[in-house]
Every structure is written in C-alpha cells, then in structure tokens.
Amino acid sequence: xxxxTLLLLSVLLVCLASLAAAELKEAPMLAELVAAGTLPPVExxxxxxxxxxxxxPEDEIGxxxxxxxxxxxxxxxxxxxxxxxxxxxxRFKPDGSGVEPNVAKGYDVNEDATVFTIxxxxxxRWSDGMPFTARDVLxxxxxxxxxxxxxxxxxxxxxxxxxxxxxxALASFELVDDYTFRVTHKYPSAQFLERVAIDNKWLFAPAHxxxxxxxxxxxxxxxxxxxxxxxxxxxxxxxxxxxxxYWTFQQxxxxxxxxxxxxxxxxxxxxxxxxYYFKTDTAGNxxxxxxxxxxxxxxxxSHIELGVLSGDVDMAVFGVDKFTILKENEQKGGYRVLNxxxxxxxxxxxxxxxxxxxxxxxxxxxxxxxxxxxxIAVDREEFVNLxxxxxxxxxxxxxxxxLVNYQEGWAQRWAQYDPQxxxxxxxxxxxxxxxxxxxxxxxxxxxxxxxxxxGSNTLNDMGTELLKKYFNEVGxxxxxxxxxxxxWNEMKYNNELEIAVETIACFNVTLRPETVxxxxxLTPWQGHYxxxxxxxxxxxxxxxxxxxxxxxxxxxxSSARTQEELDRLGDEIIKVFAENNWVIGYAGPAxxxxxxxxxxxxxxxxxxxxxxxxxxxxxxxxxxxxx
Amino acid sequence: MLRFxxxxxxxxxxxxxxxxxxxxxxxxxxxxxxxxxxxxxxxxSNEVFDQNTIARMRAQYGLDQPWYVQYAKWIAGILTRGxxxxxxxxxxxxxxxxxxxxxxxxxxxxTTMAFTYLFSIPAGIYSAVKQYSFxxxxxxxxxxLGMGTPNFLFAIILMVISYNWFGDPMxxxxxxxxxxxxxxxxxxxDILKHMIIPVIVIGTANTCGLIRTMRSQxxxxxxxxxxxxxxxxxxxxxxxxxxxxxRAALNPIASTIGWSLTSxxxxxxxxxxxxxxxTQGPLLHQALLNQDMYLAGSWLLLxxxxxxxxxxxxxxxxxxxxxxxxxxxxx
Numbered sequence: 003x004x005x006x007t008l009l010l011l012s013v014l015l016v017c018l019a020s021l022a023a024a025e026l027k028e029a030p031m032l033a034e035l036v037a038a039g040t041l042p043p044v045e046x047x048x049x050x051x052x053x054x055x056x057x058x059p060e061d062e063i064g065x066x067x068x069x070x071x072x073x074x075x076x077x078x079x080x081x082x083x084x085x086x087x088x089x090x091x092x093r094f095k096p097d098g099s100g101v102e103p104n105v106a107k108g109y110d111v112n113e114d115a116t117v118f119t120i121x122x123x124x125x126x127r128w129s130d131g132m133p134f135t136a137r138d139v140l141x142x143x144x145x146x147x148x149x150x151x152x153x154x155x156x157x158x159x160x161x162x163x164x165x166x167x168x169x170x171a172l173a174s175f176e177l178v179d180d181y182t183f184r185v186t187h188k189y190p191s192a193q194f195l196e197r198v199a200i201d202n203k204w205l206f207a208p209a210h211x212x213x214x215x216x217x218x219x220x221x222x223x224x225x226x227x228x229x230x231x232x233x234x235x236x237x238x239x240x241x242x243x244x245x246x247x248y249w250t251f252q253q254x255x256x257x258x259x260x261x262x263x264x265x266x267x268x269x270x271x272x273x274x275x276x277x278y279y280f281k282t283d284t285a286g287n288x289x290x291x292x293x294x295x296x297x298x299x300x301x302x303x304s305h306i307e308l309g310v311l312s313g314d315v316d317m318a319v320f321g322v323d324k325f326t327i328l329k330e331n332e333q334k335g336g337y338r339v340l341n342x343x344x345x346x347x348x349x350x351x352x353x354x355x356x357x358x359x360x361x362x363x364x365x366x367x368x369x370x371x372x373x374x375x376x377x378i379a380v381d382r383e384e385f386v387n388l389x390x391x392x393x394x395x396x397x398x399x400x401x402x403x404x405l406v407n408y409q410e411g412w413a414q415r416w417a418q419y420d421p422q423x424x425x426x427x428x429x430x431x432x433x434x435x436x437x438x439x440x441x442x443x444x445x446x447x448x449x450x451x452x453x454x455x456x457g458s459n460t461l462n463d464m465g466t467e468l469l470k471k472y473f474n475e476v477g478x479x480x481x482x483x484x485x486x487x488x489x490w491n492e493m494k495y496n497n498e499l500e501i502a503v504e505t506i507a508c509f510n511v512t513l514r515p516e517t518v519x520x521x522x523x524l525t526p527w528q529g530h531y532x533x534x535x536x537x538x539x540x541x542x543x544x545x546x547x548x549x550x551x552x553x554x555x556x557x558x559x560s561s562a563r564t565q566e567e568l569d570r571l572g573d574e575i576i577k578v579f580a581e582n583n584w585v586i587g588y589a590g591p592a593x594x595x596x597x598x599x600x601x602x603x604x605x606x607x608x609x610x611x612x613x614x615x616x617x618x619x620x621x622x623x624x625x626x627x628x629x
Numbered sequence: 630m631l632r633f634x635x636x637x638x639x640x641x642x643x644x645x646x647x648x649x650x651x652x653x654x655x656x657x658x659x660x661x662x663x664x665x666x667x668x669x670x671x672x673x674s675n676e677v678f679d680q681n682t683i684a685r686m687r688a689q690y691g692l693d694q695p696w697y698v699q700y701a702k703w704i705a706g707i708l709t710r711g712x713x714x715x716x717x718x719x720x721x722x723x724x725x726x727x728x729x730x731x732x733x734x735x736x737x738x739x740t741t742m743a744f745t746y747l748f749s750i751p752a753g754i755y756s757a758v759k760q761y762s763f764x765x766x767x768x769x770x771x772x773x774l775g776m777g778t779p780n781f782l783f784a785i786i787l788m789v790i791s792y793n794w795f796g797d798p799m800x801x802x803x804x805x806x807x808x809x810x811x812x813x814x815x816x817x818x819d820i821l822k823h824m825i826i827p828v829i830v831i832g833t834a835n836t837c838g839l840i841r842t843m844r845s846q847x848x849x850x851x852x853x854x855x856x857x858x859x860x861x862x863x864x865x866x867x868x869x870x871x872x873x874x875x876r877a878a879l880n881p882i883a884s885t886i887g888w889s890l891t892s893x894x895x896x897x898x899x900x901x902x903x904x905x906x907x908t909q910g911p912l913l914h915q916a917l918l919n920q921d922m923y924l925a926g927s928w929l930l931l932x933x934x935x936x937x938x939x940x941x942x943x944x945x946x947x948x949x950x951x952x953x954x955x956x957x958x959x960x
Contacts, residue, residue: 071805078718078919081674153686155679201677233721238689243720267719267729269801269907270808298805301902301911308788308798314805487673488666488920489659495683522679524672536680613675 027287029066032277042131044288047278053107053123055281057625060604063283064291064627069272070602071316073306074297077250077266083297084249085616086623087258087273090203091120092195094615096606098509101199105206105257105280107181115190115563116162122181127278128208128255136183141209143175145218147202152245153238159197162187165561190563196513200614207245208255215244259290259624271297281624291604291627311335316599319611319618322349322393322592323461336600341593342611342621345509348399348587350389350465352376352454353502356584357529357543362444363452363500368547370582371427377416377586379424380472386589389464399506399587400580406510406569407576413590416583424476433477441479451479455493456503458484465588466503495523497533497543502526506585509612512559512572518579519556520549527584551578596621601629630948634941641937645930649704652929656922657696663717663920664692670919690717703923707930714923718916723927726912733802734908737827737897742889744832745839750882752836753843754875760848768840775837781899784830788904791826799826800905827904831897835889839882846878876950883946887939891932 028036028044035041048054074082092101092109103109105126110119126134147156161170171188178184187194198205217225217237229240232251248254250266257280260273273295281289298314300306307324309315311331319342320328328339354367354376366372382396400412433442433450444450454469456462470480485493493499504526506517515521520528522536531549533542545553555574562568594611596618604627609620664687668678687693691702706712713723756765775783788798802823807816850856851874859869898910909928916925948954 077720078670081671081676085674153682153689155681233725235715235722236689239720264809267721267726268809269803270805272809296805298801298808299907300800301905301915305800305905308792308800312792312797312800314797314800486666486918487669488661491665491669491672492661495665495680516677533680 025286026282027285028277029275029288029291029293031066031293032275032288035277041277047127047131048282048288049123049125049280053125053280055104055123057281057283057289057622059283059625059627060606060622062603063285063287064604064625065629066287066291066293066627068292068628069294069296070292070623070626071309071314072295072297073300073309073315073318074271075301075303076299079297080247080250080266083271083273083295084247085613086618087249087260087295088203088616088619089257089259090199090616091205092199093203094196094199094620096609096620098610098612098615101195109195115192115194116187118185118187118194119178120183120185122183123280124181126257126280128210128257129261129276129278130208130211130255131278132208132210132255134206134208134257135180136177137180138206138209139183140175140177141212142205142207145209145212145216146207146245148172149218151216151218151241153242154246157201159191159194159201161560162189162191163557163560164189165558168557189561191560192563192565192568193513200513203616206257207248211254212244215240260292260295263294266297269299271299273297279624283625290624292623295623310337310597313337313599316602317618317623318597320595320597321461322390322595324595325393326391328595328597338598338600338605340596340598340605340607342596342609344591344594345405345507345610345612345614346591347401347506347508348585348589349394349505349592350385350461350503350589351399351505351585351587352469353504353525353527353585355497355499355502355526355529356549357497357531358500359497360500362446362448362450366431366444366450369431371431373583373586374416375424375427375431375476376473377583378418378420379476380469380588381419382417382588383419385465385468388468389461390589390592394592395590397587397590398583399585401576402591407572409576409580412580415580416586421472421476428476428478435477440477441474442477449479451481453481453483453500454503455483455485455490455499455501457487457490462503469588494526497530499526499529505587507612509610509614510572511575512562512568514614515556515559515575518575519552520545521556548578548582599628603627603629634945637941637944641934641941644937645933646704648933649926649930650700652933653700653703653922653926654696656917656920656925656929657699659920661920662687662692663690663922666919667717699922703926707927713927716916716921716924718919718921719924723924726924727909727928727931730907730909730912733906737802737824737831737906737908738892740824741828741831741897744828745835745889748832749836749839750843750879753840754847754870756840756844757847757851757878758870765844772837772840775833776841778833780830780834780897781903783833784826784900784903787826787830799823802827802906827897827900827906830900830904835892842881843878846881847874850874850877880947880951883950884943886946887936887941887943890939890942891935 026044026048032041032044036043041047089105091104091106093104094100095102105122107121107123109121111117122134122136128134146152150156156172160173162173163170173185173187176184176186185194213219215225215228220228222237225237225240229235229237232240234240234243244251244254249256249258250262250271252262252264256276259276259279261276263272263274265271275290275293279289283289300309306315306318307320307327310318310328313336332339354373356367358364358367377398386392386394386396396417397413398415398417401408428442432445434445434447435441436443442450452473454466456466466482470482473480506525508514508517511518516524520531520535523530523532530542531545534544535553552575555571559568559571562571596611598605604625606621609615611617611620664683668683672678691699703714706714716723716726719726752768756768759765792798799822802820803816804819804823807819810816856869856874859873897908898914901908901910902914913925913928916928
C-alpha cells in the first residue's frame with residue numbers, strides 16, 4: 003500500500019491551518035437569502051471543515067460581485083461554457099505534471115496500480131442542496147456510463163490490458179462507504195487517474211435527478227413524456243443532453259461554481275453562482291467571487307473581436323493572427339492580452355494521408371524522400387514572415403521545449419530551404435517531366451496532381467497559396483481545394499483526404515495518443531489505419547512499415563507500471579514519428595492570445611491552454627474577481 | 630373576385646408541395662449531413678467520437694434513410710399534426726425555434742417597411758413634381774448611393790462610425806445589460822437607439838429603389854393627356870395629383886408589395902449577421918451551414934407560402950387600385 007500522496011496531505015494541512023484562522027464567509031447575495039430564510043447558512047451548505055477545498059488565489063483575496071460578460075454562439079458553443087466551469091474528480095496541476103484531487107478529496111493506490119480507493123468530501127452538496135456521495139459515483143457508473151445512456155461508449159480509461167495477450171478487461175466499481183469508493187482493475191493501470199482526468203472528468207451524476215428522468219426508473223412511456231417536456235424528440239436525446247451536455251440546463255444540479263439559470267437558447271444565457279460550491283479562498287470566503295457568467299449570443303466570430311474592442315466582452319481567446327489589432331486597442335478597449343501556452347507542435351502543417359486511395363499517390367506519400375522534398379522546397383523564413391508577420395519561428399513540426407518527450411534537433415530537421423536538393427530528390431524518386439517541361443508526371447507517365455485540402459481562413463488561404471507556389475517551383479502540380487467542416491469530416495471518415503492542412507497538438511502521447519498513434523479515424527495523416535485498429539481489422543487499411551512500430555509501443559503503454567517506463571515508451575513512439583515526418587510543419591507553434599478585462603484580478607499571467615487542462619478552466623475562473 | 634381568390638388559393642396547394650420537394654432535395658444535395666457537420670464542430674472542441682457512436686446517432690436522427698423517406702415523414706408530420714419536425718442543432722421542435730425569433734424579426738421588419746414606404750412614396754412624389762430642383766437632385770444622389778452600396782458594407786461603415794464616435798458599434802438589438810430584463814423606458818430607449826442602424830441599412834436599399842420607381846412612374850403619368858384634360862376642366866392640382874396620377878403611379882409598387890412580405894424574413898440576412906440581430910435570416914444561414922434540414926426545410930417552406938400569398942395579395946391590391954385591371958379580370 004502506498005501512503006496518501008504528499009499532495010493530499012499538504013492540501014489537508016492548508017485546510018486545517020486556514021480554518022483555524024477564519025470562519026466561513028459568503029457572498030452578500032447569498033447572505034440575503036440566508037437572512038430571508040430561503041437558504042441554509044453557509045456552514046450547512048459546504049463540506050465539513052476539514053473537507054473544504056481551500057484555494058490560494060492567484061494574486062490576492064478577491065471581492066464578491068460582478069458579472070463576467072462573455073460571447074458565445076448559442077448551445078453549439080456549449081463546450082466554451084462547459085470547460086471554463088468544469089469541476090473534474092481529479093484535475094491537472096497548474097504546470098500539467100500529473101493530477102491533483104478536486105471534487106475528490108484524495109486517493110490510495112496499491113503497489114500494482116490495480117486498486118484505487120478514492121475519497122470524497124464529507125457533507126458536500128449538489129447545487130440543489132442534496133448531498134453528494136459515493137452513491138452518485140456508483141450511480142453514474144452503473145446507470146449512465148456502462149449502460150451508455152448518454153450515447154458514448156465506455157471510455158478507454160476504464161479498461162486495463164493484459165500485457166501478454168492484449169485482452170481488455172473492464173474495471174469494477176464498489177461502494178466502500180458514503181464518501182469512499184474503490185475502482186479495481188484486472189491488470190495494472192498506472193495512469194488511471196490521469197486518464198480519467200482526460201477521458202471522463204465527471205465520474206459522477208446526481209442520482210436523485212436522473213432517477214426522475216431515466217427510462218430505466220420511470221418506464222419508457224413516462225420517459226418519453228419527460229423528453230417531450232424538455233423539448234426532445236426521443237429518449238436517446240434526453241439521455242445525451244441530461245447525462246452528457248448537462249451544464250447548460252437549469253434543471254440539472256451540478257457541482258460547478260456557476261450553474262445555469264435560464265434557457266441556453268436565450269439571447270443571454272446566464273450562469274449564476276452555486277450556493278453549495280465546495281471551495282473557499284484562504285480567508286474562508288466561499289468561492290466563486292464573481293456572481294455570474296453572462297453568455298451573450300453572437301452570430302459571427304468577428305463579434306467577439308468587436309465585443310472585446312468595445313469592452314462588451316470581458317474574456318476571450320484568439321489565435322495569433324489577431325495579435326496586431328488586439329495590441330493596438332489594448333489601452334482604448336480596457337483589456338489585457340496575455341500569451342498563453344499551447345500544446346501545438348506547429349501552427350501550419352500539411353499531413354500526407356498514408357492510406358490515400360490512389361496507388362501512385364500512396365507510393366509517393368509513403369516515400370520518405372518525397373516528404374523531405376516537400377519540406378525543403380519551402381522557404382520557411384519567407385513563409386512565416388508573409389503569413390504570420392514573423393510572430394512564429396520558421397521551423398519543422400516538433401515538440402516545444404519544456405513539454406514531455408522533447409526531441410533535440412527535430413525542429414531544425416528538413417527546415418533549410420533547398421529547392422535544388424528537393425528537385426534532385428524528386429528526380430531520384432523517378433518523377434519524369436512532362437513534354438512541356440512544366441510539371442512532373444508519375445513514374446508510370448500518368449499526370450501527377452497533388453491536391454491540398456484545407457478549411458478556409460485567412461492563415462490557411464495564404465499558407466496554401468504559398469505552398470502551391472513553392473511546390474510548383476520544383477515541378478509539382480498543385481490543386482487547392484477548400485472544404486467546409488462537414489465535408490472535411492465526411493471525406494476524412496471515407497479516406498478521401500489527400501494532403502490535409504491540419505496541425506498536431508498533443509501534450510503527452512501516452513495520455514492522449516490520437517494525433518500520433520492511429521487508434522481510430524481522426525488525424526488525416528493516418529488515413530484509414532485508425533479504422534483498421536478500431537475495428538480490429540474488419541475494415542480500413544492494415545498498418546505497415548514504421549506505423550507498426552508505433553502501434554507495438556502503444557500496446558505496451560497501457561500495461562506499463564512505472565512513470566519511467568511510460569516516458570521511455572512515449573519517447574520511442576515520438577522518435578518514430580519524428581523520423582518519418584508524415585506531418586510536415588512550416589511554422590513553429592504560436593501562443594494563444596487570452597484577453598481579459600483590465601479590471602479582472604487573479605488571472606494567471608501564463609498557463610497552458612489545452613483541452614486536456616480544460617482550456618480557460620485551467621486559469622481557475624472561480625477565483626477571478628473584479629477590482 | 631371571390632372565385633378568383635379561391636381558385637388562386639387552390640392552385641397554391643400543389644405548388645407548395647412541389648416546391649417543398651425541390652427544397653428538400655436541394656438541401657440534401659451538399660455532401661455530408663447534419664451529423665458530419667455536428668461532429669466537425671464538436672471535434673473542434675476536442676470531443677471524441679468513435680465510429681459506433683456516429684452510426685448510432687445517424688440512425689437515431691433517421692439520417693441513414695434515403696432523402697425521400699425523410700421527406701415523406703416530414704411532410705406527413707406537417708399535414709397530420711402540424712409538426713414541422715425537429716431541429717437537430719437546437720434540439721427542440723422547429724416551430725419553437727422559429728417562433729422564438731419571430732417577435733424581433735417582425736419588429737425590425739415592420740419598422741423597416743414602415744420607414745421604407747412612409748419615406749419613399751412622398752419622396753418620390755416630391756422629386757417628380759419638383760423635377761430638377763435641388764431637392765430632387767439630393768434625393769437622386771442619396772437614392773443612387775443607397776442602391777449602389779451593398780447593405781452589409783453600409784452596416785459596417787455605420788458601425789465603424791458609431792464605434793469611433795460613441796465607442797459602441799451598436800451590435801445586436803439591445804445593450805447587454807438590458808437583455809433578459811423586463812421592458813422599461815430605459816430599455817425601450819436603448820432598443821430604439823439600436824434600431825437606428827438596422828432600419829437605415831435595411832431600409833435604404835428598398836427606399837432608394839422605390840423613390841426612383843415612384844418618380845419615373847409619376848413623371849410618366851403627369852405628362853399624360855388625361856392630366857391636361859383634367860386641368861382644362863378646372864380640377865385642382867392637388868386632386869389631379871393624388872386622386873389620379875399617384876394612384877396610377879403606385880401600380881408597380883403595389884405589384885411588388887407581395888415580395889416584400891418575404892423580405893420581412895430574408896431581405897436582411899447578411900446585414901443581420903453583420904449587426905448581430907437575432908432575426909430569422911441568420912437562423913436560416915446557420916441551419917443551412919449545419920445541414921439542420923428540417924429547420925431549413927420548414928423555413929423555406931414558410932417562405933414559399935409567403936411568396937405565393939404575397940403574389941395573390943399583390944394581385945388583389947392591383948385590382949383594387951387600378952380599375953383597368955379589374956375590368957379585364959371580370960370579363
């Protein structure tokens with residue numbers, strides 16, 4: 003048995019120390035409700051003293067009050083509201099190295115990494131005042147997740163894998179007591195908590211709510227009535243929106259700092275403070291500081307920019323292409339622009355579909371000399387100056403220094419502009435010139451055209467035009483094809499993309515492998531290898547060559563027992579990926595521009611903006627405050 | 630007259646059905662369906678899908694069936710239950726989605742229409758009567774500028790001016806602090822302030838055209854021999870102008886009023902997007918982009934009905950306005 007983690011102890015110590023010093027305080031708007039007798043006193047709303055999560059504010063103790071003005075495009079932007087308010091069981095530490103308890107109070111794990119005992123907070127409550135207990139976790143597991151009530155297959159993190167046979171075994175959950183539950187894996191699962199923190203942040207659901215809507219409890223007919231009442235067409239939709247996208251519905255209790263308070267299709271969707279939130283600052287003030295989040299509906303992304311410039315939007319995130327306009331108006335608009343890190347490996351790259359249908363193209367895309375030629379045929383200096391105003395580095399796709407599995411020298415690989423060598427490589431492959439000596443043909447004499455697929459935006463439009471110019475210069479005929487999102491996806495799943503403009507982002511390949519390891523159809527360079535792996539060979543294209551090496555290493559990841567082993571395997575995978583450069587990058591990664599109203603305090607100067615860390619949620623908005 | 634109207638109404642039914650088939654077919658034409666655009670959107674937020682889930686969701690929404698089966702279900706729902714189907718992207722019945730924006734749409738459109746007609750008809754009359762005066766030239770210049778400038782560009786220009794002068798581009802229909810608030814004098818004032826740009830922008834395009842039409846029609850009429858006769862018989866100028874000339878000159882305006890019924894909804898889509906107005910136009914635009922076909926289909930169906938009704942309305946108006954047309958019909 004491993005002891006309680008050091009981190010858990012320190013959290014507890016901070017809790018005890020602070021509680022000795024101060025008693026609980028609450029927002030004025032809640033104090034009014036308590037005085038009026040409509041809300042229980044704050045002590046009864048929060049977990050027992052020792053179990054309150056005490057948060058050290060970024061800069062200083064904040065003031066209660068204020069509404070944060072945000073922009074969104076309506077319920078299709080639900081993740082924007084969802085990620086910044088998310089309360090996972092375990093969350094990633096600020097620097098991204100491993101997880102720390104959040105909704106959970108702590109955990110124990112045995113030496114084999116097979117049995118995880120997870121402790122919850124005594125006295126913690128849902129936003130409607132009902133107790134939050136281990137029953138809610140078990141309920142989620144038994145009735146929502148394993149029954150696929152909300153339409154998602156059981157997440158990969160709940161499977162452990164036999165290192166010898168590759169057999170997958172589903173974990174089992176058991177209730178220990180009201181505030182403790184145990185997860186048992188058949189085989190070691192060293193990264194279980196990290197993987198839960200990525201795959202299934204909310205491993206809990208309000209049982210008392212779902213028992214009133216799920217067909218399992220109230221019968222099909224009754225459930226259909228409930229669905230109709232909520233405006234849904236069928237039970238499956240009801241399940242999806244109440245069990246998965248639950249945070250935009252005011253009827254559903256959550257554990258978040260702010261909870262939905264009106265219809266999410268309204269012109270302004272408002273999330274109000276949760277009176278039962280389980281965190282305080284170091285002075286015993288119940289969080290959050292901000293009273294409410296206002297999501298104002300917009301029709302077009304450009305309205306976010308306009309809103310920021312005119313002071314109507316208090317918080318937003320932009321790509322590097324908005325750098326100039328944001329910086330120019332920083333004083334006038336009354337906001338701050340912060341450079342947040344990202345897990346991007348590049349900001350402009352092309353992916354060569356390794357399973358492309360055309361035989362000539364497939365042979366070409368799999369030829370490493372061809373990829374080298376495409377890489378060195380481009381003058382990256384000129385490229386980044388024209389497309390990115392020189393704001394990013396003229397380098398190859400590569401893992402930024404400081405992230406796991408950083409590879410020395412990858413950034414400079416094939417990054418030197420050398421059209422002569424590129425032409426020589428193409429000659430060596432045997433691509434003959436056509437009669438007019440304008441373009442090259444396939445080795446069999448047929449016409450060769452490279453099709454670059456991309457989604458239209460300012461950067462992609464400029465970037466692809468430039469690529470076309472460079473590729474033409476070495477005799478490659480290029481056809482640019484704009485696709486909208488739906489068509490892009492359709493073609494991706496049908497293995498019809500050829501050269502796709504899409505970047506790679508990944509903070510740790512052993513935790514989120516999809517972009518590098520073909521585990522399912524998602525990343526264009528992998529084409530239909532992912533289909534093959536996901537369907538166990540029933541359809542798709544059988545992996546071959548170095549891709550097999552990656553998959554072999556990936557198989558060992560799930561059964562690894564130690565962090566060293568994991569790091570070594572991750573490195574192995576990345577090395578193969580870097581050697582092959584199936585994805586060619588032409589511009590180094592760019593920061594995310596996070597814009598905050600200048601009056602907002604406790605905003606961290608730098609965090610990594612990544613989905614795994616829940617984007618802006620990683621900046622901990624629950625302790626933001628207006629000066 | 631009654632027979633004429635009822636016959637026209639009857640002919641409308643097969644017409645609407647035929648158009649609805651074409652509409653539905655065209656919506657289905659682009660590659661992909663709602664699921665592929667939905668997945669593309671959610672994948673952009675890093676939500677993970679596997680093949681099984683996608684297939685299951687397709688089946689759940691009936692997207693795995695051929696388009697004519699989907700059409701049959703949809704049209705049957707409308708005819709039997711008045712159910713316009715279900716909007717995938719809003720996750721609620723189509724009718725709820727449409728009616729949510731009906732109020733704001735009508736408010737903006739009717740104000741704009743009132744502005745258009747109340748301004749352009751008198752302006753047209755004035756330019757015709759005072760031909761080649763300073764006022765006529767001024768109205769003509771404004772008219773040509775208004776007709777020549779694309780609406781959305783005009784909207785952007787006015788927004789930039791508003792931002793530079795007042796620090797607020799006047800996005801939307803009401804300031805953020807008033808949304809979700811009950812109606813009050815302050816809110817009404819704020820709405821009126823926000824209406825200025827949309828009304829000018831959406832209004833001018835039509836206004837300018839109408840001024841030109843009114844002017845040239847009236848000029849035609851004024852030089853007709855019957856005007857001379859009337860004058861010789863001693864009728865007052867006012868009576869000649871309003872009772873005879875203007876009435877005749879309104880002819881082309883009345884025959885186009887049917888189309889403006891539909892422009893209540895569509896006339897301002899791009900401008901509405903630019904100005905962030907919560908009206909029907911942007912709704913259709915989004916529905917088409919998302920391939921939210923029942924929403925788009927119902928919307929276009931409504932539009933069809935609106936155009937056909939408008940045409941009938943125009944015919945009736947014309948017959949009422951112009952005795953010559955009435956006599957031909959009666960024969």
